[in-house]
Amino acid sequence: MNTPMDTEVLIIGAGPAGLMLANILGMYGRSVTVLEARDELIDYPRGVGLDDESFRTIQTVGLAPRVLPHTTPQHIMRLVNGAGKTILENNPQTLEFGWDRKHGFIQPEVDKVLLEGLSRYPSVRVLFSHEVEEVEEDSDGVTAIARVRGASAGETVERSFRAQYLVGCEGGKSPTRKRLGVSFEGKSPATRWLVVDINNDPLGTPNVFLGADPKRPYVSIGLPHAVRRFEFMLHPVETEEQVTDPEFVNDMLRDHVPDPTTLDYIRRRVFTHHGRVAGSFRKGRQLIAGDAAHLMPVWMGQGWNSGMRDATNLGWKLASILSGTAGEKILDTYTFERKEHAQAMVDLSLTMGSVIKLTNPAAVLVRDAASAVLNLVPQVKSYFTDMRFKPMPRYTSGVLADPTTQQSGHAAPRITSKLIAVKTARNTVSPVGLQFPQPRVNFSGGDNVLLDDAIGNWWTVLLWGNNPEDVLPAESLVKLKELGAQLVSVLPETQRGWAEQDATGDVMILGDHTGVLKKWFDERPTPLVFLRPDRFVAGACLVQHAPATLDAILESMR
Known part of the structure; x- marks a missing residue:
C-alpha cells in the first residue's frame, strides 16, 4: 500500500x-x-x-x-504509625541528575x-x-x-x-x-481507597505523610497551589455511595483537620490500586x-x-x-530496556503498600518494633532517607556496547580486564546502561550551566582530558559526524581557557568547576563516554577502545 x-x-x-x-x-x-x-x-x-x-x-x-x-521541590515523605511516630523518612539530598530527587x-x-x-x-x-x-x-x-x-x-x-x-x-x-x-499481567489488590482533594489547604504543612494506622491507613499530602490530598483505605463493608457522601467524608477527616465542614472539595473518588x-x-x-x-x-x-x-x-x-x-x-530495544524497570517499580510499590496497609495487631507491632531498631543503624536509616532502595534504570540489553568485550547490544554489569588502568580503578561497576549524572559546567556559552543545556539533546561523546579530534581516528570521526554527535572535551576549569585557544568549532570545551565530573572519571576506567540522546551511557571505555566501542553501538542500532 x-x-x-x-x-x-x-x-x-x-x-x-x-x-x-x-x-x-x-x-x-x-x-x-x-x-x-x-x-x-x-x-x-x-x-x-x-x-x-x-x-x-x-x-x-x-x-x-x-x-x-507548579512544583514543590524536596518533597519529604514520612511513614508514620498509628501513634503518629515516624517509622521511616524519605528525604534524599542528591542533585545527581541536576534536579531534586522528589517534587510534589x-x-x-x-x-x-x-x-x-x-x-x-x-x-x-x-x-x-x-x-x-x-x-x-x-x-x-x-x-x-x-x-x-x-x-x-x-x-x-x-x-x-x-x-x-x-x-x-x-x-x-x-x-x-x-x-x-x-498480556497485561500483575495484581489488582481488592483494597479500595477514597481520594479526597481539597482547595485552600486546611493544614498548610508541606510534604507527605503515609499513615500506617491499623484502624484505617491514610495518606496526607501537601501540594503546590494550596491543594491538600487525603487518601483513606476503605473497609470491605463500606460502599462507594456511602464513602463519597459528604457527611461520611467529613467524619473521616475529623482526626486530620480542625473543621471538615468548611472544606472546599475538588473531588471525592474511590479507586483501586493496580x-x-x-x-x-x-x-x-x-x-x-x-x-x-x-x-x-x-x-x-x-x-x-x-x-x-x-x-x-x-x-x-x-x-x-x-x-x-x-x-x-x-524499536525492539524499547521493550528490552523499559519493561524490567517498570516491573521493578511495580513490585516495590506493591511492597510499600503491604507495609502501610497492615491491620493485624501482631504484624503491626512487629513492623513498628523492627523499624525502631533499624532506625538506630545509620547505614540503614540513610538507605531509606536517601531513597537508595529505589531501583534506578539499568539497561543490560539494547543500544549498548560492553565496556570489556565491545560486544554489541549487551553490557555486563562489571568491567573486567588485566590492564593496570582497570585493575587499579576504585570502581569497576560498568556505567554502561546507566543514566549519566548532570552536574553544572562552564563553557563559552555560559557559566554554571546544567550539563544537558550545554551539550544539547542528541548524541554526545564526552572525553576527559583529551580532545576527541586528536585521539579518534578519521573514520570514527566521520561516523560520529553522520550520527550528528557532539564532541566534548571535559577539563578542569583551570585548563579551559588554554584549551579553547586551539579548539575547532566541532569540539566543545567544558570546564568542570565543581569537580563532580573529575570525581566520576577518576573512579572509573572509562575516560571516554558515548551518551545517548536520553542521557544513558551507550558505551564507556579507554581511549584506544573507542573505535570498536563506537562500531558496536552503531551495530546495535541497525
Missing part, C-alpha cells in the same frame, strides 16, 4: 506520556498527530509526585521554567504546560474529540479510523489518519494494547507507553514518572528511524 502519510507518528491519547512523546518528536523536527477522545485535558489532580529523571526530560524539551511554578506537583497544570509546549512545533497537531475505533496495519504504515464528535449534539463523522508508526497512550484500558493482543505490566511494549508498527504499558500502585509516586521514562526512551529511537540513522530493529 502506497497511501500518502498524514503524519510520521500517530499518538493516541493526550495524557502525560503521549504529550511528552509528542514534545520530544517535535523537538527533533518529526511530524506528529495526537488524537484524544476527550474534549479537553483532565482537569482534576491525579499524580502528585515528579522525580528528577522526569524533570531532566522536561528540561530537555525546554519546559522546565514553565513547570517549576499539580498534574493538570503540568500536563497543560506539556500541551501548550506543542504549539512551538508546526509539525505537531493535537486533535480533541477524536476517538480511534479501528486500526489497520500494513508493511508501510498504520491507518486509524477515528470517530469525531461535532459541534452539534449527537453529530459524529469518521476521519482517517495514515502514519508510519502508532503509539497508544490511552491509559490502563488501552485499546491499542488489547488490539496488539499482548500493579500490571504488559508482556511487550511493541508489535510491528504499533507501540504502547505510559499506563497502557504498565499500571503502578501509588505508593512510590511512579505512575506519571514511568510514563515519562517511556517517552524519553522511545522518542529518540523513533526520531532516529525517521531520520535514517537507525533501523527499525531499534
Whole structure:
C-alpha cells in the first residue's frame, strides 16, 4: 500500500506520556498527530509526585521554567504509625541528575504546560474529540479510523489518519494494547481507597505523610497551589455511595483537620490500586507507553514518572528511524530496556503498600518494633532517607556496547580486564546502561550551566582530558559526524581557557568547576563516554577502545 502519510507518528491519547512523546518528536523536527477522545485535558489532580529523571526530560524539551511554578521541590515523605511516630523518612539530598530527587506537583497544570509546549512545533497537531475505533496495519504504515464528535449534539463523522508508526497512550484500558493482543499481567489488590482533594489547604504543612494506622491507613499530602490530598483505605463493608457522601467524608477527616465542614472539595473518588505490566511494549508498527504499558500502585509516586521514562526512551529511537540513522530493529530495544524497570517499580510499590496497609495487631507491632531498631543503624536509616532502595534504570540489553568485550547490544554489569588502568580503578561497576549524572559546567556559552543545556539533546561523546579530534581516528570521526554527535572535551576549569585557544568549532570545551565530573572519571576506567540522546551511557571505555566501542553501538542500532 502506497497511501500518502498524514503524519510520521500517530499518538493516541493526550495524557502525560503521549504529550511528552509528542514534545520530544517535535523537538527533533518529526511530524506528529495526537488524537484524544476527550474534549479537553483532565482537569482534576491525579499524580502528585515528579522525580528528577522526569524533570531532566522536561528540561530537555525546554519546559522546565514553565513547570517549576507548579512544583514543590524536596518533597519529604514520612511513614508514620498509628501513634503518629515516624517509622521511616524519605528525604534524599542528591542533585545527581541536576534536579531534586522528589517534587510534589499539580498534574493538570503540568500536563497543560506539556500541551501548550506543542504549539512551538508546526509539525505537531493535537486533535480533541477524536476517538480511534479501528486500526489497520500494513508493511508501510498504520491507518486509524477515528470517530469525531461535532459541534452539534449527537453529530459524529469518521476521519482517517495514515502514519508510519502508532503509539497508544490511552491509559490502563488501552485499546491499542488489547488490539496488539499482548498480556497485561500483575495484581489488582481488592483494597479500595477514597481520594479526597481539597482547595485552600486546611493544614498548610508541606510534604507527605503515609499513615500506617491499623484502624484505617491514610495518606496526607501537601501540594503546590494550596491543594491538600487525603487518601483513606476503605473497609470491605463500606460502599462507594456511602464513602463519597459528604457527611461520611467529613467524619473521616475529623482526626486530620480542625473543621471538615468548611472544606472546599475538588473531588471525592474511590479507586483501586493496580500493579500490571504488559508482556511487550511493541508489535510491528504499533507501540504502547505510559499506563497502557504498565499500571503502578501509588505508593512510590511512579505512575506519571514511568510514563515519562517511556517517552524519553522511545522518542529518540523513533526520531532516529525517521531520520535514517537507525533501523527499525531499534524499536525492539524499547521493550528490552523499559519493561524490567517498570516491573521493578511495580513490585516495590506493591511492597510499600503491604507495609502501610497492615491491620493485624501482631504484624503491626512487629513492623513498628523492627523499624525502631533499624532506625538506630545509620547505614540503614540513610538507605531509606536517601531513597537508595529505589531501583534506578539499568539497561543490560539494547543500544549498548560492553565496556570489556565491545560486544554489541549487551553490557555486563562489571568491567573486567588485566590492564593496570582497570585493575587499579576504585570502581569497576560498568556505567554502561546507566543514566549519566548532570552536574553544572562552564563553557563559552555560559557559566554554571546544567550539563544537558550545554551539550544539547542528541548524541554526545564526552572525553576527559583529551580532545576527541586528536585521539579518534578519521573514520570514527566521520561516523560520529553522520550520527550528528557532539564532541566534548571535559577539563578542569583551570585548563579551559588554554584549551579553547586551539579548539575547532566541532569540539566543545567544558570546564568542570565543581569537580563532580573529575570525581566520576577518576573512579572509573572509562575516560571516554558515548551518551545517548536520553542521557544513558551507550558505551564507556579507554581511549584506544573507542573505535570498536563506537562500531558496536552503531551495530546495535541497525
